Structures are given as structure tokens and as C-alpha cells.
Amino acid sequence: xxxxxxxxxxxxxxxxxxxxxxxxxxxxxxxxxxxxxxxxxxxxxxxxxxxxxxxxxxxxxxxxxxxxxxxxxxxxxxxxxxxxxxxxxxxxxxxxxxxxxxxxxxxxxxxxxxxxxxxxxxxxxxxxxxxxxxxxxxxxxxxxxxxxxxxxxxxxxxxxxxxxxxxxxxxxxxxxxxxxxxxxxxxxxxxxxxxxxxxxxxxxxxxxxxxxxxxxxxxxxxxxxxxxxxxxxxxxxxxxxxxxxxxxxxxxxxxxxxxxxxxxxxxxxxxxxxxxxxxxxxxxxxxxxxxxxxxxxxxxxxxxxxxxxxxxxxxxxxxxxxxxxxxxxxxxxxxxxxxxxxxxxxxxxxxxxxxxxxxxxxxxxxxxxxxxxxxxxxxxxxxxxxxxxxxxxxxxxxxxxxxxxxxxxxxxxxxxxxxxxxxxxxxxxxxxxxxxxxxxxxxxxxxxxxxxxxxxxxxxxxxxxxxxxxxxxxxxxxxxxxxxxxxxxxxxxxxxxxxxxxxxxxxxxxxxxxxxxxxxxxxxxxxxxxxxxxxxxxxxxxxxxxxxxxxxxxxxxxxxxxxxxxxxxxxxxxxxxxxxxxxxxxxxxxxxxxxxxxxxxxxxxxxxxxxxxxxxxxxxxxxxxxxxxxxxxxxxxxxxxxxxxxxxxxxxxxxxxxxxxxxxxxxxxxxxxxxxxxxxxxxxxxxxxxxxxxxxxxxxxxxxxxxxxxxxxxxxxxxxxxxxxxxxxxxxxxxxxx
Numbered sequence: 001x002x003x004x005x006x007x008x009x010x011x012x013x014x015x016x017x018x019x020x021x022x023x024x025x026x027x028x029x030x031x032x033x034x035x036x037x038x039x040x041x042x043x044x045x046x047x048x049x050x051x052x053x054x055x056x057x058x059x060x061x062x063x064x065x066x067x068x069x070x071x072x073x074x075x076x077x078x079x080x081x082x083x084x085x086x087x088x089x090x091x092x093x094x095x096x097x098x099x100x101x102x103x104x105x106x107x108x109x110x111x112x113x114x115x116x117x118x119x120x121x122x123x124x125x126x127x128x129x130x131x132x133x134x135x136x137x138x139x140x141x142x143x144x145x146x147x148x149x150x151x152x153x154x155x156x157x158x159x160x161x162x163x164x165x166x167x168x169x170x171x172x173x174x175x176x177x178x179x180x181x182x183x184x185x186x187x188x189x190x191x192x193x194x195x196x197x198x199x200x201x202x203x204x205x206x207x208x209x210x211x212x213x214x215x216x217x218x219x220x221x222x223x224x225x226x227x228x229x230x231x232x233x234x235x236x237x238x239x240x241x242x243x244x245x246x247x248x249x250x251x252x253x254x255x256x257x258x259x260x261x262x263x264x265x266x267x268x269x270x271x272x273x274x275x276x277x278x279x280x281x282x283x284x285x286x287x288x289x290x291x292x293x294x295x296x297x298x299x300x301x302x303x304x305x306x307x308x309x310x311x312x313x314x315x316x317x318x319x320x321x322x323x324x325x326x327x328x329x330x331x332x333x334x335x336x337x338x339x340x341x342x343x344x345x346x347x348x349x350x351x352x353x354x355x356x357x358x359x360x361x362x363x364x365x366x367x368x369x370x371x372x373x374x375x376x377x378x379x380x381x382x383x384x385x386x387x388x389x390x391x392x393x394x395x396x397x398x399x400x401x402x403x404x405x406x407x408x409x410x411x412x413x414x415x416x417x418x419x420x421x422x423x424x425x426x427x428x429x430x431x432x433x434x435x436x437x438x439x440x441x442x443x444x445x446x447x448x449x450x451x452x453x454x455x456x457x458x459x460x461x462x463x464x465x466x467x468x469x470x471x472x473x474x475x476x477x478x479x480x481x482x483x484x485x486x487x488x489x490x491x492x493x494x495x496x497x498x499x500x501x502x503x504x505x506x507x508x509x510x511x512x513x514x515x516x517x518x519x520x521x522x523x524x525x526x527x528x529x530x531x532x533x534x535x536x537x538x539x540x541x542x543x544x545x546x547x548x549x550x551x552x553x554x555x556x557x558x559x560x561x562x563x564x565x566x567x568x569x570x571x572x573x574x575x576x577x578x579x580x581x582x583x584x585x586x587x588x589x590x591x592x593x594x595x596x597x598x599x600x601x602x603x604x605x606x607x608x609x610x611x612x613x614x615x616x617x618x619x620x621x622x623x624x625x626x627x628x629x630x631x632x633x634x635x636x637x638x639x640x641x642x643x644x645x646x647x648x649x650x651x652x653x654x655x656x657x658x659x660x661x662x663x664x665x666x667x668x669x670x671x672x673x674x675x676x677x678x679x680x681x682x683x684x685x686x687x688x689x690x691x692x693x694x695x696x697x698x699x700x701x702x703x704x705x706x707x708x709x710x711x712x713x714x715x716x717x718x719x720x721x722x723x724x725x726x727x728x729x730x731x732x733x734x735x736x737x738x
Contacts, residue, residue: 032061032069037078038143038160040089041116046082091117094146096126097163102138104188106130110144110157122146124154132158135220138189139166169213170194171247173235174204174228183212183226187248188724191222198227209235209244238458241641242340249634252334253345258326263349266320268356270364270389279369280391283422284313286359287396287475293344295359296585298367298392299478301426307375308429312482313390315357316366317348317584318594327352332620335627337586340638341452341460346586353585361392368594370482370581378432383485385597394419401471430474433481441532441574446542447551450675452642460646463674479582480573486597487577491567497596498589498617498624500580502561502570504529509557516553519696520546520711531574546711548658548672562625563589565617589624592617643676644726647718654717654733659710662699664692667708669716669730678728680716685732 039055040047049070053063070087073079078093089095095116102108109125126146128136136142141164144157170190172183181196186209194214204210214226232240246253255263272278284298300311321328331347338345346353359365369388373381394416403409404416405427413420438444453462483500490497510527517524517537525536534554541550558572563580570578581597584590615623660677661668667680682690688701690708698709708714715733722729 030069032056032065033073034145034158034160035059035061036066036069036073037089037093037095037145040079040087041095041143041160043088046086046088048085049087052087089116092119093117094119095160096144096146096157097141098126098144100128100136100138100140100142100159100166102133102189102191104191106133106191108133108136108138110142113141119146122149122153122155124152126155126157128157128159132156133220134159134162135216135218136162137166137192137216137220138187140164141166165216167250168216169211169229169247171209171211171232171244174206174208174210174231176206183210183228184724186244192224193222194224194226196228197225200228202228202231204228204231207235208233209240211247236459236645238341238343238454238460238642241638241645242343245340245634245638245641246345248637249630251338251345251630251634252330255330255349256326259330259349262326263351266351266356270366272389276366276387276389277369279311279313279367279388280364282311282390283419284311284359284390284392285394285396285419285422286361286392287398287401287471290397290399291342294346294353294357294585295392295395296357297475297479297582298359298390299426299475301422301429303425304373306373306381307377308373308425308432310372310374310429310478310481311369312372312478312582313359313367313369313388314482314582314590314594315359315585316368316387316594317352317357317591318368318598319366320352320356321348321591323595331591332588332624335588335624336631338631338634340635341642342454342458347588348585357585359390359392361395364389364391368597370485372481372485374429374432376432378429378436380481380485383489385486385489385601387598387601396471398469398471398475401474402469405474406470426474426478427470430470430477433477434473437477437480437573438535441530441535443531443535443538443572443574445538445551445555446547447555448548448672448675450639450643452639460642463643463646463676465673465675483579483581484575484577486581486593487567487575487579489600490579490596491577493600495596495600496565496617497567498563498565498579498592498621499567500561500570500578500589501564501566501568502572502578503559503568504571505534505557505559513553513557516697517550522546522550531571545658545713548670549660549711552660560629563621563628564625565621588627589620592620640726643674644721644723644728647676647728648721648723651718651721654715657714657716657730659708659712659714661710662692662697662708667699669714671716676728678716678718678730680730680732684719 035056036052039052053066056066057063074081077090079087080090082088093116096110096112096119097114098110098112100108100110107130108128110128111125115121126144128144136159140162143160143163145160146155146157149155170185170187172185172194175182175184183194183196194212196212209232210228211230211232212226213229214224217224232243234240282300284300286295286298288295296315298313302309321331327348334347337347367388367390369386370383371386372383375381400412401423403412404420404423448465451464451466452460455461487499514524514527522540524540525533527533537554538551541547561570561572567577569576579593580587580590581593582590584594655671656673657669657671659667660670665682669679670677688704688706690699690701693700696709698707700707716730717733718728719731720729
């Protein structure tokens with residue numbers, strides 16, 4: 001029997017078949033075909049046979065094979081003749097340029113950013129097999145040819161050429177033995193190791209994290225040569241892990257001299273003019289977490305005859321950050337601040353984020369205020385917006401407000417006596433707003449988030465479950481109300497703006513969720529295409545053993561919220577008009593919304609020529625949504641790293657866990673108290689032979705009839721920490737119920 005060709009081996013050449021886009025065509029085209037198509041794509045205009053031949057020969061191709069190849073491509077409609085002697089690409093040739101994301105196993109996907117001519121669009125990113133990758137690697141911009149489209153609508157393609165190489169610097173872990181020194185990339189999407197030929201005068205220690213520059217080969221290679229650029233230090237330190245994440249996601253983390261100089265020259269003076277309202281006598285307060293350093297929102301609640309008047313005053317970042325300035329360009333490029341445990345990569349320099357724009361107590365600060373009037377039921381009666389100046393009277397934390405309003409701690413209440421009445425009014429208004437929002441069908445997920453406690457050495461000493469209390473909800477309701485009010489104004493005026501949109505769930509994923517919930521014995525209400533139905537499902541599962549699992553699975557069935565110039569509403573909030581207005585210190589879309597709002601306040605609205613130095617709202621929405629996704633991935637990544645490091649010291653410890661998934665090789669579990677995931681290999685269940693019952697999401701013991709099912713609670717013991725793959729392996733704890 002002939003041996004199977006390994007995926008890393010070079011594929012045999014094969015002439016292209018007619019009907020190249022049919023599902024039956026599984027063969028890859030020859031190298032000569034790829035060279036020719038890539039050359040014609042790069043040429044941008046018709047070229048002669050002689051020019052093609054010169055290029056092909058220079059690249060190692062055979063001139064004698066060229067006529068047959070050209071005839072074949074003409075026959076397939078991939079190229080056309082221009083006149084008698086010139087050739088060019090057909091406008092229908094399925095060629096695309098895009099960014100390659102490679103998987104550790106060697107295959108990858110390309111996110112198209114440019115398609116050739118009238119080539120078809122695709123619902124899913126094209127798949128690149130390892131054998132179709134060539135010398136391309138993760139992060140490259142590549143030209144691909146789509147060969148076919150699978151039944152699941154996933155296109156399959158081959159890389160024709162690298163149009164823009166990705167980075168040649170990478171972070172990794174330095175390992176040294178008697179014979180060699182190697183760096184293993186921290187980012188597993190780079191499937192190679194780097195042999196160190198140049199230490200650059202540095203002396204890394206075995207196990208150190210380093211930055212290394214490598215030399216690429218003309219062909220795919222498993223080992224590359226390189227030199228050390230920087231030694232980051234011990235990989236178990238949070239600052240080292242933070243740098244590894246920064247390198248992995250290419251996060252900008254230092255400000256240029258130009259940005260620093262602009263920031264240094266910003267005036268801290270408060271100039272009142274006729275367009276800025278003096279609200280310094282209004283009793284604004286801030287309510288944030290204990291570790292917060294930038295305070296971009298302050299609130300004040302007054303009781304009126306009709307109901308309540310709410311002031312939401314937001315730092316006027318637009319006063320300091322001028323469109324087109326160095327600070328503005330850098331803030332846009334970052335898109336958002338990124339928060340790591342005990343650390344932050346800010347969108348704005350510290351003098352802005354923690355000083356000039358931070359609404360610290362007893363300091364006059366420039367703001368933009370939304371002044372909203374509600375009746376007692378929380379229905380908005382009127383709204384107005386103004387540029388303002390405030391002076392926060394008190395900095396509260398969520399914990400303190402919880403102690404005042406819910407726990408009613410007498411000592412704490414005595415300490416903050418001047419603010420008790422306003423906080424009571426704030427509680428009444430927040431409860432009314434929350435009730436009204438839930439009545440319209442807004443979805444409130446209940447998913448725990450990890451809270452990391454760091455010691456002085458920069459190591460994680462504890463991971464606990466963050467508890468959200470009413471004080472969090474109070475501020476959230478006020479911010480939601482202000483965001484909606486601003487969006488409603490833009491919509492009513494039909495003024496171009498950026499919205500925070502959330503599209504309806506994918507019907508296929510919703511159907512899968514409903515089918516799954518039935519296997520758990522849950523009795524759900526008849527399906528309705530509304531957010532209210534999803535909210536009802538969460539209410540039904542509240543406080544049940546399936547609450548955690550259902551919240552997770554239901555969230556996965558949802559689309560991802562994003563920024564867009566087209567207002568399609570916010571499904572999760574059951575809101576027709578929603579945007580982000582309340583955090584311009586840490587989110588660039590909010591800064592755009594502030595600028596939009598301030599233009600709407602002009603009387604009349606000033607007409608001006610479009611600013612061609614800035615992208616359109618559509619482009620900005622797409623770019624800033626991508627920056628947000630990158631920030632989320634980076635924050636999740638460092639959380640996983642710190643969890644792995646923390647659990648290294650918990651080997652042999654037992655934990656209460658919930659089964660979150662099953663397959664024929666493992667039980668997957670979550671430890672809610674620490675927000676940590678792991679698995680138990682099936683071969684660790686030694687008391688029986690277990691069979692996967694996929695339909696009912698469980699493992700079934702052939703002899704004992706024991707079952708392990710999604711949602712079941714179990715006790716587990718940590719047996720192994722797999723650092724390279726960042727996996728935690730468990731076994732059933734002794735005496736665990738089954």
C-alpha cells in the first residue's frame with residue numbers, strides 16, 4: 001500500500017482541469033499556473049508573451065511548458081487576450097488579496113480585503129490547507145486563488161504569492177542545551193522554531209521570554225535562523241506576560257515623541273464661554289470600581305414633581321483631542337484602551353486619561369452633559385445636551401454604594417450623610433429604568449468574570465469570581481439611558497453618526513440552541529424572533545443547575561455587537577437607537593459620537609467641507625470594531641496565561657466544577673468560582689467503559705449506567721498543567737458523586 005503523502009510535503013504538480021470552480025475539482029494547479037496568474041495580477045495591465053516568458057524563466061519555470069499553460073488558462077476563462085499578442089487576467093478570475101491567519105496545525109484562513117474584478121463574494125473566509133500554503137505564514141498579506149466551494153459554503157484556495165510579508169520579529173521562550181539554542185514562538189500560529197545564531201551581546205537564561213528577529217526562507221521551513229533583540233525576563237511575571245501579549249497582537253503600547261510633546265503643551269485652564277454651561281454647583285459624584293484611575297463619567301439625580309432629573313456628565317475629551325492631531329491619530333489607531341490585571345494600555349496619554357479628562361473630586365473639569373427628565377415610571381419625558389463644566393463632589397466605589405443602599409451599613413451611611421438623599425433618588429430611578437428595560441425584552445446575561453489579585457512580585461496570588469452588585473447596575477442603567485438619548489437625537493435629526501449595533505441571532509445557531517435545551521429537559525416557551533424570548537429563557541434557568549451553561553450557550557448563539565454607520569438597532573438591549581457616548585477616555589467611537597453631538601448642538605448646524613484626512617463613518621465603524629475585537633482577544637489571552645501560571649501551584653487541589661461539554665475523548669468542565677476551564681480525558685474514567693451519547697450531550701457507562709452530562713456538578717482534582725498548549729487536566733476527585 002503506498003504511503004500517504006504528509007501535509008508538509010510538496011504537492012505534485014497537476015494541470016488545471018476545466019470547470020475550475022466546480023466542487024469536484026480537488027486537484028491543485030501547477031506551479032507554472034500559479035506563477036502566471038500571480039504575475040498577471042501584479043502587472044495590472046496586459047502583457048506580452050515575451051514578458052511572461054522572461055518572468056517565468058527567471059522564477060525557475062520552463063519556457064517550453066508555457067504555450068500549453070496559456071492555452072489551458074484561456075480555455076478555462078481565467079485569462080483573456082488583449083489584441084493579438086497581449087494577455088491579461090479575466091475579470092472573473094477568482095483571485096483575492098487578504099490577510100492570512102494560520103492555525104498551529106498548519107492550515108489557515110484568509111480574510112479577503114480586496115477581490116479581483118467581478119470575482120464572486122463569499123459568505124465565509126477561504127480555507128488554505130497546509131500543502132496549499134507555500135512559504136506564506138501567519139500575518140502575511142497574500143494573493144489566493146479559490147479552487148472550489150464546499151457544501152458548507154467554505155471556499156478552498158491556494159496561495160499564489162505573498163504580496164506583503166508579515167512581521168519578522170516575534171516573542172518566544174528561549175531554550176538552551178549543550179548543542180544549540182532555540183526560541184519557541186509564544187504565538188503557536190507560527191509553526192516553526194528559531195535557531196539562535198546571533199545573541200546580539202545579550203545573555204538570556206534558559207526559560208526566559210525574548211524578542212527575536214528571524215530570517216525567512218524561500219520555501220516553508222520548520223527551523224529558521226535568527227538573533228536575539230531583547231530579553232524580557234521570567235515568563236511567569238505578569239509584566240513579561242503582558243509584553244508577550246503585546247507582541248502577539250501587535251498592540252501599540254508607547255506614545256511617540258510627537259504625541260508626548262502635544263500632550264505636554266495642552267492647557268489645563270478652564271475657560272467658560274457662552275457655549276459651555278456652568279454646572280459646578282450641581283452635586284455630581286462618580287461611582288467606579290476600587291482600582292479605577294480614569295473617571296470619565298459623573299452623575300447627579302434630582303427629584304422633581306413629575307419624577308426625576310438625571311445628569312450624566314462625560315469628560316469632554318474632544319476639547320483636548322483635535323481631529324487630525326498626533327494625539328487623535330494615535331488614539332484612532334489604538335481604538336480602545338486595553339485592560340490587563342493591574343495594568344492598562346491606554347488609548348490616550350496619562351496626562352489626559354488620568355488628569356485633564358479624569359473627573360476627580362474637587363477639581364473643575366470640562367464635560368459634555370446629557371440632562372434627562374423622567375417620570376416616576378422611568379419614561380423619558382425630555383432631554384437636552386450641553387457642553388459644561390462640573391466639579392465632582394465625591395468619588396464613590398461600587399462597594400461603598402452597595403453598603404449604603406442595600407446593606408444599609410450605619411457607619412458607612414453616617415460617613416456619607418450629605419449624599420444619602422441623592423443616592424436614594426438614584427436608586428429609585430435606576431430601579432424604574434431597569435424594570436422598564438426588562439419589560440421591553442432587554443437581555444441580561446449572568447456570566448461570572450475573573451478578578452485577579454496580584455502580589456508585590458507581580459504574581460497572581462488569587463483568582464476569584466467578580467460579583468456584580470446593585471451599584472454596578474445603577475451606573476449601567478444611567479449610562480444606557482444617556483447612550484440611547486444621544487442615539488435617538490442623531491436618528492431624529494437624520495444626522496450621520498456611528499451607532500452601537502447588535503444584529504439578530506443567526507437562525508441556525510438559535511435552532512441548535514433550542515434542540516440542545518430540549519435534551520436537558522428544559523421546557524422553553526414557543527420560540528419568538530424577539531429579544532424578549534431570550535430574556536424569558538434566562539429567567540427560566542435562573543438559579544437552576546443549568547444557569548451557567550445556558551447563559552454561555554445562549555451568548556454564543558448571539559451575533560457580536562459592533563460599530564456601524566447604518567443603524568440596525570441593538571437586539572440584545574431591545575433598543576432601536578443605541579450608541580456609545582459615555583467613555584471617550586477609553587473608546588474612540590465615543591469620541592466620534594461626542595464630535596457628532598456637538599455639531600448637532602450648533603445653531604444652525606455649521607456646514608463645512610468633508611475632512612478627507614479622516615475615514616468615512618462606515619470605514620471607521622469597521623476599523624474600530626476590529627480594534628475592539630483585538631482588545632477582547634488580548635484581554636482573554638492574558639487571563640488564560642495568568643490562570644495557567646496560578647494553577648501551576650494548585651496541583652493536587654480539588655475544585656467544584658460544572659460539566660460544560662462532552663465528546664468521545666474528554667469531559668470539558670468549568671470551575672465557576674475561579675472562572676477556569678479544563679478537561680478530564682475519558683481514559684481517566686477507569687470504573688467503566690463510557691460511550692458518547694451525542695444526542696443527549698452525555699457520556700454513558702456500559703456496565704454501571706453512570707452518566708456524565710452537560711450541567712452536572714462534579715468534584716475534580718488538578719493533575720497536570722500543560723503550559724505550551726495552555727490546558728488544565730483534571731481527574732475526578734476521590735469520593736466525587738457520579
